[in-house]
Amino acid sequence: MTTRTPLMAGNWKMNLNHLEAIAHVQKLSFALADKDYEDVEVAVLAPFTDLRSVQTLVDGDKLKIKYGAQDISAHDSGAYTGEISGSMLAKLRCTYVAVGHSERRQYHGESDEICNAKVKAAYLNGLTPILCVGEGLDVRKAGNQVAHTLAQLDGALKDIPAEQAETIVIAYEPVWAIGTGEVATPEDAQEVCGAIRRRLAELYSQELADAVRIQYGGSVKSGNVAAIMAQPDVDGALIGGAALDADEFVKIVRFRDQ
Numbered sequence: 225m226t227t228r229t230p231l232m233a234g235n236w237k238m239n240l241n242h243l244e245a246i247a248h249v250q251k252l253s254f255a256l257a258d259k260d261y262e263d264v265e266v267a268v269l270a271p272f273t274d275l276r277s278v279q280t281l282v283d284g285d286k287l288k289i290k291y292g293a294q295d296i297s298a299h300d301s302g303a304y305t306g307e308i309s310g311s312m313l314a315k316l317r318c319t320y321v322a323v324g325h326s327e328r329r330q331y332h333g334e335s336d337e338i339c340n341a342k343v344k345a346a347y348l349n350g351l352t353p354i355l356c357v358g359e360g361l362d363v364r365k366a367g368n369q370v371a372h373t374l375a376q377l378d379g380a381l382k383d384i385p386a387e388q389a390e391t392i393v394i395a396y397e398p399v400w401a402i403g404t405g406e407v408a409t410p411e412d413a414q415e416v417c418g419a420i421r422r423r424l425a426e427l428y429s430q431e432l433a434d435a436v437r438i439q440y441g442g443s444v445k446s447g448n449v450a451a452i453m454a455q456p457d458v459d460g461a462l463i464g465g466a467a468l469d470a471d472e473f474v475k476i477v478r479f480r481d482q
């Protein structure tokens with residue numbers, strides 16, 4: 225049985241300017257000890273304008289925290305005003321990039337095809353995509369959460385070879401649980417995360433499926449993280465609001481103590 229290192233990633237969304245980002249990462253670095261990183265990977269997904277500052281801090285102080293972006297252009301370079309390319313993110317030594325967050329799907333019209341192109345752009349530049357999938361409330365009420373989420377997964381992974389897909393991180397984020405305080409039950413999270421892993425086994429191989437980390441995201445806090453992490457197919461969390469509070473984020477990283 226493969227052991228998967230849990231990934232606790234804070235998605236700052238459109239919060240923390242570059243000065244606040246420095247203060248926040250410094251706070252995290254003071255609070256987190258070497259032993260916190262022994263069996264957990266810690267990452268922050270920062271706004272583009274923060275990334276250079278975060279990089280300088282992480283490099284200068286040799287911090288173990290990883291960082292990445294919240295979006296990536298599907299294009300390599302050229303006349304795409306306002307876009308940020310994968311090579312620009314790679315130059316800033318980002319490890320991760322979120323793809324297809326529900327807020328991008330909802331407010332920026334990102335389809336599964338666009339997510340697929342962005343996953344490809346991430347791999348082209350040596351970045352690890354955190355592919356976000358998950359259903360809205362209507363779909364959940366109709367009981368179609370698994371089919372809906374797996375269709376998003378299939379769409380985003382189209383033509384992605386196993387050598388790439390084996391490093392992907394999938395974040396299952398039910399839209400109705402994001403920023404609402406309405407956390408999915410651990411059983412809800414396990415149902416869909418388990419289905420995602422089985423689909424990865426069908427699309428690729430059991431070995432690959434066993435290696436891929438699947439996060440849960442949606443109103444994760446220090447008080448509910450342990451029960452969610454206890455589920456066999458949940459390998460980490462993608463944390464929004466609670467990641468903006470450094471003390472709370474550290475408690476989430478230390479989920480085994482909660």
Ligand SMILES: O=C(CO)COP(=O)(O)O
Nearest residue numbers: 235402403442443464465
């Ligand atoms: O969208 C999320 C992380 O990407 C979850 O946000 P909240 O933790 O604020 O619900």
